[in-house]
Amino acid sequence: MTTTPDGRSSLRGALGGALGGALRGSPTLVVGLALVTLHVLLALTAPWTTGHDPVVTDSGDVLSGPTAAHWLGTDQYGRDILSRVLHGGRYALAVTGLATTVAVAAGTVIGCFTAYADNWLDEVVMRVMDALLSIPTVLALLVVVTVLDPDLWVVVLAITVVYTPAVTRVVRGAARAVITQDYVTAARARGERAPSIVFREILPNVLDVVLVELAMRASWVVLLVATLSFLGFGANPPTPDWGLMVEENRTALTVVPLGTIAPVVALATLVVGLNLSADGLSKRLGVDRAQQGAAA
Amino acid sequence: MSAVVAVGRRVLIALLTIVLASLFVFLAVQALPGDVARQLLGQDATPEAVAALRETLGLDRDVWSRYADWLLGAVRGDFGVSLVSGAPVGPDLLTAFGNSLLIAVPAVLVGITVALLLGVVAGVRRGRTADTAISMTALVLMSVPEFMMATVLVLLFAIVFPVLPAVVLRGPEATPVELLPSVVLPAVVLTLAMAAYVVRSMRSSTIDVMSREFVVTAELKGLTPLQVVRRHALPSALLPVLDVVALNVAWLLGGVVVVENVFNYPGMGKLMIESVHNRDLPMIEAIAVVSAAVYVLCNLAADMTALALDPRLRTRRRTRSRRSA
Numbered sequence: 001m002t003t004t005p006d007g008r009s010s011l012r013g014a015l016g017g018a019l020g021g022a023l024r025g026s027p028t029l030v031v032g033l034a035l036v037t038l039h040v041l042l043a044l045t046a047p048w049t050t051g052h053d054p055v056v057t058d059s060g061d062v063l064s065g066p067t068a069a070h071w072l073g074t075d076q077y078g079r080d081i082l083s084r085v086l087h088g089g090r091y092a093l094a095v096t097g098l099a100t101t102v103a104v105a106a107g108t109v110i111g112c113f114t115a116y117a118d119n120w121l122d123e124v125v126m127r128v129m130d131a132l133l134s135i136p137t138v139l140a141l142l143v144v145v146t147v148l149d150p151d152l153w154v155v156v157l158a159i160t161v162v163y164t165p166a167v168t169r170v171v172r173g174a175a176r177a178v179i180t181q182d183y184v185t186a187a188r189a190r191g192e193r194a195p196s197i198v199f200r201e202i203l204p205n206v207l208d209v210v211l212v213e214l215a216m217r218a219s220w221v222v223l224l225v226a227t228l229s230f231l232g233f234g235a236n237p238p239t240p241d242w243g244l245m246v247e248e249n250r251t252a253l254t255v256v257p258l259g260t261i262a263p264v265v266a267l268a269t270l271v272v273g274l275n276l277s278a279d280g281l282s283k284r285l286g287v288d289r290a291q292q293g294a295a296a
Numbered sequence: 297m298s299a300v301v302a303v304g305r306r307v308l309i310a311l312l313t314i315v316l317a318s319l320f321v322f323l324a325v326q327a328l329p330g331d332v333a334r335q336l337l338g339q340d341a342t343p344e345a346v347a348a349l350r351e352t353l354g355l356d357r358d359v360w361s362r363y364a365d366w367l368l369g370a371v372r373g374d375f376g377v378s379l380v381s382g383a384p385v386g387p388d389l390l391t392a393f394g395n396s397l398l399i400a401v402p403a404v405l406v407g408i409t410v411a412l413l414l415g416v417v418a419g420v421r422r423g424r425t426a427d428t429a430i431s432m433t434a435l436v437l438m439s440v441p442e443f444m445m446a447t448v449l450v451l452l453f454a455i456v457f458p459v460l461p462a463v464v465l466r467g468p469e470a471t472p473v474e475l476l477p478s479v480v481l482p483a484v485v486l487t488l489a490m491a492a493y494v495v496r497s498m499r500s501s502t503i504d505v506m507s508r509e510f511v512v513t514a515e516l517k518g519l520t521p522l523q524v525v526r527r528h529a530l531p532s533a534l535l536p537v538l539d540v541v542a543l544n545v546a547w548l549l550g551g552v553v554v555v556e557n558v559f560n561y562p563g564m565g566k567l568m569i570e571s572v573h574n575r576d577l578p579m580i581e582a583i584a585v586v587s588a589a590v591y592v593l594c595n596l597a598a599d600m601t602a603l604a605l606d607p608r609l610r611t612r613r614r615t616r617s618r619r620s621a
Binding site: 139147230231250269271275 | 573
């Protein structure tokens with residue numbers, strides 16, 4: 001790839017400018033990013049802030065309510081719920097961060113190239129992406145996860161497969177508008193090659209759309225990861241995972257409600273944070289989200 | 297004439313999309329671990345018996361000729377025989393699909409109507425109490441996973457107010473009438489989950505349109521706010537939301553997986569999980585084709601509605617297909 005020092009600086013400049021401008025005077029974005037940052041910090045520090053191992057069982061102290069030793073109580077195996085919620089954030093954020101980044105990066109590059117190509121290749125790529133989009137998300141995830149035994153990387157791969165086509169479609173749409181601009185025509189007239197035009201002219205100018213995509217997809221991925229675990233196709237027990245925790249504790253919802261409520265509150269605040277970030281970003285960057293508010 | 301060409305092109309692309317989707321799923325399911333023949337016969341089966349069954353099932357031939365066979369059958373409406381039950385796939389899937397429609401159709405009708413209305417109200421009353429309330433509710437609804445909504449509803453109606461059946465205890469053989477009382481709770485969950493996205497999309501589209509010149513003109517010439525919204529703003533504001541509605545309706549078929557599992561509802565989502573679990577290739581393929589067809593039909597319907605709503609799309613050739621692709 002022809003990522004010259006020049007190209008990189010223009011990319012970084014666009015990114016920094018977009019974020020810096022977006023943060024000023026947007027309470028939505030500030031609240032959203034604050035929630036996400038809080039989750040990241042809690043997840044990063046989880047091994048030191050919790051006094052209990054999230055997977056150690058204690059048959060003498062099961063289904064307890066909140067106590068001094070266990071602030072949020074224990075589940076049916078006597079595991080500390082607070083510790084499991086905090087560690088669950090590590091799994092959720094790791095999978096979400098990896099899967100969203102890979103899917104958005106792949107979709108962005110494919111979308112920009114196929115928009116620039118604008119020939120039979122574009123047609124073929126978009127037909128394939130359309131076909132992938134028409135397969136229900138959950139079916140595709142289940143098949144991929146069953147083919148390769150479910151571990152963290154397989155879940156990341158599965159989500160990438162499912163979300164890359166959707167990102168490709170959105171970024172391609174944005175890139176098509178950029179391609180008609182004079183600076184792209186000028187670059188073409190200078191005789192620059194396709195990779196150079198895509199990475200130095202088109203990509204910096206669709207970054208606003210890409211940033212909003214990143215925040216919005218992340219909010220869906222968090223929910224999707226939890227759903228997969230809930231259905232028994234994601235994290236393997238006894239991994240502390242929010243979806244898995246709900247599945248394990250929901251039968252005891254009336255006995256220890258916190259076992260189900262705590263992971264859902266954690267999950268929901270993270271999703272709200274990501275959604276507010278996406279809202280704030282799209283407002284500040286002037287990205288039209290009416291076209292993009294589809295469900296997972 | 298150009299409209300006819302555009303429609304014909306869209307229909308052809310739609311068919312191609314379904315066939316491609318079925319091919320992808322076929323290839324992916326091929327890679328599923330575990331041998332169906334051995335699984336059906338059990339661990340004690342002799343290698344000869346396994347080999348014989350593999351031959352009967354056609355598992356010994358290469359992937360491409362099997363896909364070709366399957367495709368030829370599917371075109372004639374023959375989706376093969378379930379590897380698990382031995383019965384033809386068609387009737388079982390049809391029952392499950394019908395059951396899923398029983399919860400999905402009310403969810404779509406009620407959810408979309410209410411969501412569009414609330415979205416317009418929030419957009420018009422931007423920044424006021426009504427908008428804040430609607431936007432907040434939508435944000436919370438899209439942040440709480442469906443399995444949690446479903447769990448809470450089950451708890452509420454199984455223990456606190458035992459009015460509606462919380463889970464379905466009947467198997468797939470239940471008739472629609474027997475299922476009817478069990479339809480309400482799953483449908484409510486689907487409605488809430490789907491409506492949130494449509495509300496947000498309709499709100500931002502309304503805000504966008506309300507600031508356009510033609511709406512300002514309509515206001516200035518003295519029309520009542522209701523007339524401005526209904527006659528001038530609404531048709532334009534609906535246009536970008538159509539795609540979102542279509543995607544959400546198509547999404548419902550995936551969304552039913554979670555809901556049907558929590559409520560033990562005998563629909564297509566439950567069938568999907570069972571089929572993947574049992575590596576029942578013909579059933580998975582049929583489900584994939586039905587889902588892809590629904591997805592494609594929803595998008596097609598959205599495009600056609602857009603053509604009807606927006607005269608510009610009918611004259612400028614291919615504008616629509618390019619924009620939506």
